[in-house]
Structures are given as structure tokens and as C-alpha cells.
Amino acid sequence: SSRAPAPRICVVGSGPAGFYTAQHILKHHDLAQVDIYEKLPVPFGLVRFGVAPDHPEVKNVINTFTHTARSDRCAYYGNVTVGRDVTVGELQQAYHAVVLSYGAEDNRVLGIPGENLSGVYSARAFVGWYNGLPENRDLKPDLSCETALILGHGNVALDIARILLSPLDFLRKTDITDCSLAALACSKVKRVWLAGRRGPLQVAFTIKELREMINLPGTQPVLNPADFTGLENAVKDAPRPRKRLTELMIKTALEKHREKAVMAQAAVPRQWGLKFQRSPQEVLPTADGMRVRGVRMALTRLEGSGDSAKAVPTGDMEELECGLVLSSIGYRSLPLDPAVPFDTQHSIIPNNLGRVMGVPGLYCSGWVKRGPVGVIITTMNDSFDTAQSVLEDLQEGVLDVSVSKEGFGAVGSILRSRGIRPVSFSEWEKIDAAEVARGKAAGKPREKIVDPQEMLQLIGH
Ligand code: FAD
Structure with missing residues (x-):
């Protein structure tokens, strides 16, 4: 019997979505070959550049991804920006299926x-x-003020609050970049407010992250007991995670309230707190118009209840003084290529179970598929769903594999003609080894290289 030709699949983006999609296809199809294209020389997306440096256990998924990348039916091509160095149309010419897993490169x-x-x-x-993302390496945030305001009540907001207030000795042992560690060592920030438009029942962070913040040595939570009046009753029948989260906030608000009377303020140098039902209206400038001196907030009341509650301005205003504002109101995906439909209202690629609407052979997974929410496990499940759609379409002949496709054979020539030299997975492993070696002396798991040119030099490109 004649052997069916190998389906050639291409994945754009090497974050969790890209790697989990590749993993599922390789596991459930004996012949499929998967090529992963990544914009940066280095892989793993937000696992490397998003996940907080003091949460190393979260990054263990890198071991699974590395296993996938080492499969002889998988190849990694870093340093290739799809949409610029090669178009989606060109990828579609070279592959039976193209999966877009390029995440969310912008913010709201x-x-x-x-x-x-x-x-x-x-x-x-x-x-x-602080995570060494090349495009942000020169940010040099001004940490010379005492009060920072974070707008947002999600886990990213808590990550930032924790990094700003953590004892330096905690961070020193992490893979936070040396340059941000030095900046944090000089930081004057000792008070961090996290403000949200809605109330305690609508916060988006989770209990583990909140508990970590409450227990952060050298810091004191400042929660106003009045914000929680009546909430114990309101969450009685709420889903368990919401109930436990709310109970922890209430307990903390009451405890600290009692303690505050006895504890001298000076004994706790650093504070953080949650502010509810406040919607930012204007960032206020210093007298010279050069810098932020505060934010004017509209107080809100809630219409409706639970997750769907809406914050409506009451008409009252409040000014909050701060010298640093961090807006943590969400990431946002961008359109990649005119050939790919894009839902500008929701900033996602319109799709049905990962099949891009109206474009056979084109798929999507991860944050660009369902929006920039959800942890790595959520992204994994959604990527497995997309991979399943690809497998079904292979099975049912929707994808015609009788036509053989050249895969990287074709794309490699295109890239060469444009002067682009991809980084292979074994080359990434050299960069990885160099980073680990640099971190070793300082007792860090790695010292990230933040300049892509330096990465490329290291592997002789
Ligand atoms: P990404 O991880 O962003 O991967 C997209 C990849 O595509 C990137 O490598 C990018 O460089 C590449 N790319 C972009 N454009 C192109 C292009 N044109 N051509 C080629 N490649 C391209 N989840 C947890 O479970 N635990 C945590 O502790 C945690 N912390 C987080 C902290 C932060 C600050 C953030 C933002 C998220 C965190 N998450 C955490 C969520 C988790 O990171 C996401 O669920 C997951 O990374 C989404 O995967 P993705 O592959 O869709 O996107």
C-alpha cells in the first residue's frame, strides 16, 4: 500500500499555545511534522517574559516544551517575525495547515x-x-517616589505589587534581570495601591497570589473593613473559590484593623492596599507639567451583582497622590497580516473551535484565539482543542495531504533571500547554557541576555 505523505503543519509563536498545539498534534498523529516559528531568538513566550521571576515552579512547563522541541518531527525557527519576514500566505503555500499562536503583543x-x-x-x-523582554529593556522606570498606584485587580497587578515591595534578598535568588534588580535596590516606593472600578466580589486575582501578598515579609496590608460590610453573607452561596477569596480579604481587613492600633506605623516600612469602586478619569501632572503627581478617580456604585456587575460613576471624585502609575487593565492581541481575518472589537482572530473563520487550513490557539485571559492550563486546554480540530480535518480529508508540501524547504529559501537567519532549538540551548552559566556566580538560576544581537553573536550568527 502506498504510504500517505506526512502532513506538514506550521505553528506561529512559541509560547504555551504554540508548544501545546504542537505537542498534541505530534502525540496523536504518527507522521505529522510540526515547525514552530518565533519572532524572538528565544522560545517560550510569556513563560519566560511574563511569569514572575519569584514563581520558578510555574516555569517547569519549559521542560515539557523542550521535550516537544527535541522530537525529530518538530523543528524550532526563532528570530523569524511572521507578517514581516514571511507572510501567512507564504506559510500556507508551504504547509498543509498553519496555526496562529502569537499571543497578545500589545495592551489595552x-x-x-x-x-x-x-x-x-x-x-x-x-x-x-523586569523579565528582560528585549523591547522593554531600556524602560528605566522612575522608582524615586514613595507611592505607586496600580490600576487593575488581576494577578498581573499583584505580581507587580509583589515585585515592587519584595525584600531584595527574595529577588536576588531569582532570574530577574540584574539591571532591574539594581533599579529596585534604589527604589523609594514603600506604598502600593491597587485600584479597581468594581468591588471586592469582582476582583480577578486568585487566592494563592493574594495570600502571598498578605504574607510578604516587611509589608502590611491596608484593607478598609467598611469595603467588606455584608459581604460574608453575600458570598455564602458563591462558588467556592470566590467564597474563600472573599473570606481571606475580610479576615485580613479585620485583623489588620485591630493590629494597627497597637503597631507603630514605623515598624512596618512598606504597605499595600486594595481600593475599590474607583475609576481613573485623569492622570494629573506636576506643576511643571512633566510628571505624574496623582490620578483623579471617579467613585462608582455597582449596578447588578456578581461577575456582570457594572461600575457606574456616582459623580463624586477623589484625587489619589502617586508618583508612579502602572496600568494593568489587560493585554491585547494585534492583527498579524492582512490575509488573516481579525475581530477588532474583541481583538481576537474570529474562529470556530480554533478554525479561522472563512480561511480553510488556517487555525489559531491561545490568547489570540480567546483573548488575553487565563493561566497556562487554560491555554493548554484551548490549544489541545485547536490541535483536535487540525487532527479531525486531516482525518476527514478537509486538509488535502495528497499534495506534498515543502515546509521549511520553501520557507527557508524565502528567509534566506530576505537576509533572515533563523535560530534553531539547539542554538537556543547554547544561549540557555550561557545564561545559566552567567547566573551561577550570583546564585541565580540564570542571567537573561536582554539584547537579541548579543544572543545572535553568541551562536555565531
Ligand atoms: P504567549 O505566551 O504570549 O506566546 C506568544 C509567542 O508568540 C511569543 O513567544 C511571541 O514572541 C510570539 N510571537 C508574537 N508575534 C509573532 C510573530 N509575528 N511571529 C512569530 N512569533 C510571534 N499563567 C500561569 O499559569 N501562571 C502564572 O504565574 C502566570 N503569570 C503571568 C504573568 C503575566 C505578566 C502574564 C501576562 C501572564 C501570566 N500567565 C500566567 C498567563 C500565561 O502566560 C498565558 O496563559 C500564556 O502565556 C498564553 O500563551 P500564548 O502562547 O497564547 O501567548
């Missing part, structure tokens, strides 16, 4: 006056800075 903006003042940063840029 507040859309209020003063947003561009110096001292205002997006969470995405700030996180990118």
Missing part, C-alpha cells in the same frame, strides 16, 4: 488625559522590563 489603554505623562507605564512594559 486607559484612554484618559495624562496617560502619556512620564511616570505612567503599562503593566506589560513594566513586566517586560
